[in-house]
Amino acid sequence: xxxxxxxxxxxxxxxxxxxxxAKSVSEILSRRSGGMQSRPGRSxxxxxxxxxxxxxxxxxxxxVTSVTGHLMELEFEERFRRWHSCDPADLFQAPVRKxxxxxxxxxxxxxxxxxxxxxxxxxWLDCDREGENIAYEVVEVCTGANRNLNIFRARFSALIDxxxxxxxxxxxxxxxxxxxxxxxxxxIDLRIGASFTRFQTMLLKDAFVIDIAADDRNLVLxxxxxxxxxxxxxxxxxxxxxxxxxxxxxxxxxxxTSDEGTASFVWIRGHLFDYTSAVTTYEMCVEEPMATxxxxxxxxxxxxxPYPLSTVELQKxxxxxxxxxxxxxxxxxxxxxxxxxxxxxxxxxxxxxPNTDLHTIVREQMPHPVWGEYAQRLLNxxxxxxxxxxxxxxxxxxxxxIHPTKFSAGENNWSQDHKKLxxxxxxxxxxxxxxxxxxxxxxxxxxxxxEQFNASGRVVLxxxxxxxxxxxxxxxxxxxxxxxxxxxxR
Amino acid sequence: xxxxxxxxxxxxxxxxxxxxxxxxxSCAAGLPGFDGLGRAEVQARRCFEQFxxxxxxxxxxxxxPEGVGNMHAVVLDGPFVLQVDEIVNISAPLRERxxxxxxxxxxxxxxxxxxxxxxxxxxxxxxxxxxxxxxxAGLKVNCCSFLIFWDNCLTFGFCALVLCISVFGFYLxxxxxRNVHIRRGLLMLVxxxxxxxxxxxxxxxxxxxxxxxxxxxxxxxxxxxxGLPLSSRATLAAWPGSSNVTxxxxxxxxxxxxxxxxxxxxxxx
Numbered sequence: 001x002x003x004x005x006x007x008x009x010x011x012x013x014x015x016x017x018x019x020x021x022a023k024s025v026s027e028i029l030s031r032r033s034g035g036m037q038s039r040p041g042r043s044x045x046x047x048x049x050x051x052x053x054x055x056x057x058x059x060x061x062x063x064v065t066s067v068t069g070h071l072m073e074l075e076f077e078e079r080f081r082r083w084h085s086c087d088p089a090d091l092f093q094a095p096v097r098k099x100x101x102x103x104x105x106x107x108x109x110x111x112x113x114x115x116x117x118x119x120x121x122x123x124w125l126d127c128d129r130e131g132e133n134i135a136y137e138v139v140e141v142c143t144g145a146n147r148n149l150n151i152f153r154a155r156f157s158a159l160i161d162x163x164x165x166x167x168x169x170x171x172x173x174x175x176x177x178x179x180x181x182x183x184x185x186x187x188i189d190l191r192i193g194a195s196f197t198r199f200q201t202m203l204l205k206d207a208f209v210i211d212i213a214a215d216d217r218n219l220v221l222x223x224x225x226x227x228x229x230x231x232x233x234x235x236x237x238x239x240x241x242x243x244x245x246x247x248x249x250x251x252x253x254x255x256x257t258s259d260e261g262t263a264s265f266v267w268i269r270g271h272l273f274d275y276t277s278a279v280t281t282y283e284m285c286v287e288e289p290m291a292t293x294x295x296x297x298x299x300x301x302x303x304x305x306p307y308p309l310s311t312v313e314l315q316k317x318x319x320x321x322x323x324x325x326x327x328x329x330x331x332x333x334x335x336x337x338x339x340x341x342x343x344x345x346x347x348x349x350x351x352x353x354p355n356t357d358l359h360t361i362v363r364e365q366m367p368h369p370v371w372g373e374y375a376q377r378l379l380n381x382x383x384x385x386x387x388x389x390x391x392x393x394x395x396x397x398x399x400x401x402i403h404p405t406k407f408s409a410g411e412n413n414w415s416q417d418h419k420k421l422x423x424x425x426x427x428x429x430x431x432x433x434x435x436x437x438x439x440x441x442x443x444x445x446x447x448x449x450x451e452q453f454n455a456s457g458r459v460v461l462x463x464x465x466x467x468x469x470x471x472x473x474x475x476x477x478x479x480x481x482x483x484x485x486x487x488x489x490r
Numbered sequence: 491x492x493x494x495x496x497x498x499x500x501x502x503x504x505x506x507x508x509x510x511x512x513x514x515x516s517c518a519a520g521l522p523g524f525d526g527l528g529r530a531e532v533q534a535r536r537c538f539e540q541f542x543x544x545x546x547x548x549x550x551x552x553x554x555p556e557g558v559g560n561m562h563a564v565v566l567d568g569p570f571v572l573q574v575d576e577i578v579n580i581s582a583p584l585r586e587r588x589x590x591x592x593x594x595x596x597x598x599x600x601x602x603x604x605x606x607x608x609x610x611x612x613x614x615x616x617x618x619x620x621x622x623x624x625x626x627a628g629l630k631v632n633c634c635s636f637l638i639f640w641d642n643c644l645t646f647g648f649c650a651l652v653l654c655i656s657v658f659g660f661y662l663x664x665x666x667x668r669n670v671h672i673r674r675g676l677l678m679l680v681x682x683x684x685x686x687x688x689x690x691x692x693x694x695x696x697x698x699x700x701x702x703x704x705x706x707x708x709x710x711x712x713x714x715x716x717g718l719p720l721s722s723r724a725t726l727a728a729w730p731g732s733s734n735v736t737x738x739x740x741x742x743x744x745x746x747x748x749x750x751x752x753x754x755x756x757x758x759x
Contacts (some may be wrong), residue, residue, distance in 0.1 A: 218682040245719055246582055247584060269581060272581060273580045274580040277598065280676055
């Protein structure tokens, strides 16, 4: 870290992605040095927090403010904005530019004013490509007001003390390539979206009668390169469902009752859509109803622990267990992250890096009344329950898999959804550090008049990780019982 | 029937094939150098090759016992040469019924067959590897034979004339030993009793292609369906201009009966 200017305190402008992150970062960094002050900026929602701090031995005066997502928008130059100004195909070549829209002017002003007073700019935007892109927008605005700013990038995955202090003591530089990638994506979306929207609206304007109260002239058939194909999938599925015609089919049920219970056997053919054939086969079974046991197999079945948790897996499980939509899941997860309870929830990574301190994370969960005991057993070498998490094969090199970063027995301001999601993340983490659950599956094959029927049942021998993840138990155990076949003839 | 053809006809009858005299006449007339071929079985072979590509609905004279559609729990003496007009997979719902799938527990084929006079259905009781879901429409099969149909005849035929007939006669007796079960008018087909002879009927094949492409079309909304169920739309595609779109068995012109009653695999016997 160089000293900027000659000796003395350096003034540092820190910019985060949203007001809540600015507040969290300020609280964490100012805790030891006696707290922080806050004052309003030009924008109502983006306050400025001030406190003193030391970076690499250098005394700093920190001003922390925020933006609210993207600061700039991409648009065509003025002369191409009107719909009939050109052929839609021309939009693939028309010049585009980035500019700060009306509703973000206040934030721009704040950044310009604060930049003039500071020596360093530290970017605290989220650590993904979009964040990097916003970082460069901030850089553009700030260097517009102060060409001499020394620009740094702070990288962190969780809003917890350890990570934030680490991030600020090991500042890096922003990555232009990531920002450029997002720019490219934005430009592609703009050109394709605008040109096709204009094109298909003008083409199909009079082709359909659409019952919307709006003025005909304002009817727009919009196109997005991601949205439209997705709409296609939905419509295709709708048509499939609509076109479904029920058909009659027939099957043969076979059960065997003994003292130990009743077993249901499944016909190996499944079912037949032809009445004559089904009845003929059934008659042959009824004429010779003696069942001969062909095979009895006993197999150990293992239920392996899940891979460490990534975003898509989190959304799937929250949807499956709690019927939470993906959007809602991510909103709740963001809130848990900003309050420091879980790591950054937008990640593709499903393997832990080798120097992650997994034991500490487990230890933090020991005080919990419900799963604390399991956490204890995991850490007990005599229980032999521990197993290093497996590797799912994905690593976005930006964030670790989603895991709990702070213990909580439930906060007062948590809704049911917050509680459920936090519990899901903790349980998933504990499960992925556990040995597999073990069950035994018995399969029986019988033959009646040449037709084959099968039955199978499972018993759980070692619950283990399933106690960590009760949602998975019903998937693992069948309703059928395991039982003996000594009564049937060979 | 003219004398020269009588021995050809008898030869084919022994192999389970009964053809209408007028068809045999016109076939012989149409084959250049027919009379010069000499022996009956050589002439019979030439006629047989033509027969593979003819429609048995018009050229077959019937070889199955009368009232076969009402027989139950009997064993039929073979051999019978039959034409398979249509094959459907009754283990699958309509939209998957014409997807090719290997023989196995998840496939059960139902065959609609004719000997020219009577229609009879067969069920793939045990997996028959040589049968495909999309086998050519109008395929000829031989029931109750488990030996290779012609090749043995020729192999022995060129050695010695006398030996050929007696040896082949010996094989015929072995063929007759293995017979096909019929229950409720449905032939219970197993690999041991059925042999694929080959052949195709172009008209039937074209109609079947039209039917399959209609069934396999991805759904595209109610307007395109025109208010008819898929099975009816498929039949109409197969036989455009046919007004007999019902589930029936007898009494409907054969061409329409092939698809209208069996395109859903729910043929009644």
